[in-house]
Amino acid sequence: MTATTPPDRPLTRNTSTVMMVWTRELIRLKRMPTRLITGIATPILYLFVLGAGMKNLVNSPQAFSAAGAGATFDYQEYLFPGIMAMSIITSALFSAMSIVWDREFGFMREMLVAPVSRTGLVLGKALGGGTVAVIQGVILIVVAPLVGVDLTVTRVVGLVGALLLLAFALTAFGIVLGARMQRMESFQMVATLVTQPMIFLSGAIFPLKSLPSWLNVLTRVNPATYGVDLVRRTLLPGAPAVTWNGNVVPLWADACVVLVLGGLMLALASALFRQSD
């Protein structure tokens, strides 16, 4: 046998694999651009139909602004960052469906037999799905002026960062959900079942203080609450904040909660994939 195996550099190989898995998610988005439209349709509907309808009905600026913040927001302004976060949560979770797709159509096998680490595959998927979700979220920025949300460069940069973080964490969560699923239908069902309460209990659509206190407890353990808070207060300084025992949760703490969720989910997802070897 004359062929020689080239020297192995596992780190390079795994890093390039992460990049490749990430690229693949983007190529797939490019090949199925209708995904973008369906991903944006629901948020637009919420914002311009639900938002417009409720705006005049709930005309109480103090409900949508923090006390003493000086700024006042109407419902549509309040809703906008919430809708953005909602779009990220939904599309990130659903983009993890590509895991189940890959299993159903066999490509998962090609990845699982390759001499690459499971963590690299999962990381690439989470980054790829996260990026796709952020692209959808960023497109929504365009309509911000239409509902009266002021954009500055600092706010947009902060917003993209917040969206990336949230999208990455939620995709990782989606991968955990999809890690053991064989059919796309079951994934869709479970993902819908999870996203709806997550969004309703996150403050994305209405201020949390209007909820009964027992539900308020649930909102504090819902990681989406902190993601929504992060997105909203980045975009609308002076909007009502999440509180712990009456104290305002700082933005960095919001970011930490989301980051920790992402990290935990990533670790859990790679463990689930490693275990099945």
Added chain:
Amino acid sequence: MLTMSELAVEVDALGKKFGSFTAVDGISFDIPVGELFGFLGPNGAGKTSTISILCTLLKPTSGTARVAGYDIVRERDRVRRSIGLVFQELTLDDYLTAEENLRFHAVMYGVPRSEARARMQPLLEMVGLADRADSLVRTFSGGMKRRLEIARGLLHEPRVLFLDEPTIGLDPQTRTHIWDYVDELRHRESTTMFLTTHYMDEAERCDRIAIIDAGRIVAIDTPSNLKASVGADTVTIETSDNVVAASEISVELGIIAEPKGGTLVLHVPDGESFIPRIFSALTVGVRSVNVRRPSLDDVFIKYTGHDIREAEASSSDGNRQMVAAFRKTSNR
């Protein structure tokens, strides 16, 4: 580093149980470098389990094996880098182009970008897909997809290429094409190849074959040696009265004729010169005579006691059981 005289695959008392079901029952064999080795057996005989173990997709429950000199349990990643795989099911990404599929593979197997580019073109040419490199795989026919998988399996220059039923579900013409590529590949690259099949004509093309039945290897040799071991031609005659004919053959010629589906089957060393003797021995009318040289079918029957197709029918329960267990443990 392997040399010509060394072994590409060494299997020692390998076993795999799924719960109480034994899929692979302590098999041992070696494959020298450069050989085209075939695993012949019905569905559910343990072919896919064995190949999955050798490819490090399943862990054995007993025994050991080395592939390309590496232990399949302790040196999993080294084994994976040394082998190419073509599965029964397709494992391509439909939404990527042929070239993107290959590039993805090259990255995962650590083939440097420049080398991957240099190898892609000749490989795509070999499998007749050079002009479709930029087409989406979803536009490919089943045969084209399989050919692309073969090209992909070779992209990282594996020492051993595993082909699990590479032609299953393909039309005869495509099967022939795929075999042309396999032959060309052996001629050009002298890659060691391990394939499983339940088609006799494909087993015939191997340097050596192992006949596997119910998880055990019942025979292992070159196809011609195996056929010679059956020893006899098969003569099938149909007469106006098979009972009388059978007793006359036994009395006059001293040969046992087995009745089988309205015919009598005899095993004799030289069938053609035996026919005139049948006619002189029989008083009943002969309707038809058929002489057949031993085939791998006969080899299979001789070593397993049943026809490969019958074996498939009877093993399908066990197969289902195994597939279910396999899914639970590995197909994730």
